[in-house]
Amino acid sequence: MRRLVLAALALALLVSGASFVWSGYAVWGNLKDNAAIRALAEGYEVALREDADPHAIHARILFLAWRDKLAETQELLPRLADGQADLRSDAHFAIANARMRSGYDHIEAGSFEDATPEIELAKSAYREALRAEPGNRDAKVNLELAMRLVRDLPRPLAEGEEDPENQPRQLWTDLPGMPRGAP
Amino acid sequence: MRWWSLLVLLPAVAQAQPEIRTDNPHGYGWLLGDELVQRIEIDLPSGVTLDRASLPRPRAVDYWLDLRSIDLQETAGHAELTLRWQNFYSALAPDRREVPPSPVRLSDGTEMSLPGFAFVAAPLRPITDQSSPAQLLPDPPFRLIQTGRDNAALAISAAAFLCVLIAIGWTQAWWPFHRRPARPFTRAARSIARLRGPALQRRALHRALDASFNRVLISADLPQFLAARPEYQPLADRLDGFFRASDAAFFGTREAPDVSVVALSRDLARIERGLR
Numbered sequence: 001m002r003r004l005v006l007a008a009l010a011l012a013l014l015v016s017g018a019s020f021v022w023s024g025y026a027v028w029g030n031l032k033d034n035a036a037i038r039a040l041a042e043g044y045e046v047a048l049r050e051d052a053d054p055h056a057i058h059a060r061i062l063f064l065a066w067r068d069k070l071a072e073t074q075e076l077l078p079r080l081a082d083g084q085a086d087l088r089s090d091a092h093f094a095i096a097n098a099r100m101r102s103g104y105d106h107i108e109a110g111s112f113e114d115a116t117p118e119i120e121l122a123k124s125a126y127r128e129a130l131r132a133e134p135g136n137r138d139a140k141v142n143l144e145l146a147m148r149l150v151r152d153l154p155r156p157l158a159e160g161e162e163d164p165e166n167q168p169r170q171l172w173t174d175l176p177g178m179p180r181g182a183p
Numbered sequence: 184m185r186w187w188s189l190l191v192l193l194p195a196v197a198q199a200q201p202e203i204r205t206d207n208p209h210g211y212g213w214l215l216g217d218e219l220v221q222r223i224e225i226d227l228p229s230g231v232t233l234d235r236a237s238l239p240r241p242r243a244v245d246y247w248l249d250l251r252s253i254d255l256q257e258t259a260g261h262a263e264l265t266l267r268w269q270n271f272y273s274a275l276a277p278d279r280r281e282v283p284p285s286p287v288r289l290s291d292g293t294e295m296s297l298p299g300f301a302f303v304a305a306p307l308r309p310i311t312d313q314s315s316p317a318q319l320l321p322d323p324p325f326r327l328i329q330t331g332r333d334n335a336a337l338a339i340s341a342a343a344f345l346c347v348l349i350a351i352g353w354t355q356a357w358w359p360f361h362r363r364p365a366r367p368f369t370r371a372a373r374s375i376a377r378l379r380g381p382a383l384q385r386r387a388l389h390r391a392l393d394a395s396f397n398r399v400l401i402s403a404d405l406p407q408f409l410a411a412r413p414e415y416q417p418l419a420d421r422l423d424g425f426f427r428a429s430d431a432a433f434f435g436t437r438e439a440p441d442v443s444v445v446a447l448s449r450d451l452a453r454i455e456r457g458l459r
Contacts, residue, residue: 001457002354002414002454002455002456002457003457003458003459004457005354005457006351006354006456006457006458009347009350009351009354010351012343012347013344013347013348013351016340016343016344016346016347017344019336019340019343020337020340020341020343020344022340023333023336023337023340024337026333026336026337027330027333027334027337030328030330030333031330033328034327034328034330037325037326037327037328038327040325041325053328055326055327055328056328058325058326059325059326062322062323062325065322066322087326090323090326093322093323094322094323097319097320097321097322100316100319101316101319104316104319127271130215130216130269130271131249131251131269134216134217134218134269136216138320138323139216140214140215140216140307141307141308141320142319142320143215143216143271143273144215144273144306144307144308145308145314145318145319147215147273148273148308148314149314151273152246152247152271152272152273153246154245154246
């Protein structure tokens, strides 16, 4: 009986000790990440931990997008893939805004042919933001604004107006003498 | 002539169209980016299922329409589909859009189609609004991690760890529970290890045995003690030897067996704390 009690207590000590270490690591990570987010918000570039929280990755994408370093944001986006939808949506929104600003710069410089691809890229990033979170109202407004600049036009389809997915599938070849692929 | 009419009838019998009920999204008031959920219930003939491979694939169906996801719940003779569409039509004025029907196939080869629907897409901004950089909504704010849950988990696990540690210290009579009256052998084993002189050591172990027995334990009472505390049964021989040695030393009567009081008290203490 006493041995059982002692064994149960030892097990409880192991479990509570492990959860203490685990949650201690989580709290330490939160402190580090929140410090990084504050620094990024104040405009200091800081490196992130290897397994940084999605909030910290979101902050770094915002930091980079504001400074037009869009190539680096593309590397960070996959690390947000399994994070919260609203963080992913905001990150795409910030990238799209950066494209829009660059598009406006081209428009002010009078080079509309350079502005069009930027606005198109902004539109697809706004769409990504809305795919992540359909209720992101800011993304809706800015996407509509971008659509006013460069309208979406129907894609030319090879034959007919129907979506190719909706055409009946041709599963069997038209080889003569091979009805439905049978020998 | 007769078999000709049979041929005409045959497809109608084999391909009885299953009954479809749809719960379409509302027909009006959809903005850019809104999600439209369409539910379709199909009553299938017995033994027939919906061919999952023929279901429409989530994709950009058109430049203004996405199929986000499609979910199929199937029970015998009944299929329930949930299609989540997303509207990307930027309307300048309210405009009716037609979502196309999608062809699907049943396991018996029957072709059927999931019905489409129509909705009115509404504009978001007034048409007279400028599309200048000033109209662009600003970047989202930076967001800190909410630490409340992790902090609470750390506090709770620290408290649990401490409680378990205190409980173990109590059962093992560690400091500050080292004077626990319920651990006489543990206390005796610690003092015996420090004491010099076999008489003092024996005396300390006797006091511990008395405390454990709740009254003075003499060699004649040993079977009674072991019956009351069966966990000490494995040490019966050595306890008997200790009593005989003690009697020999005290009364000088019999031949004394050589019993190590230190080892015996240590083993008694180990059993007392559940270590053996």
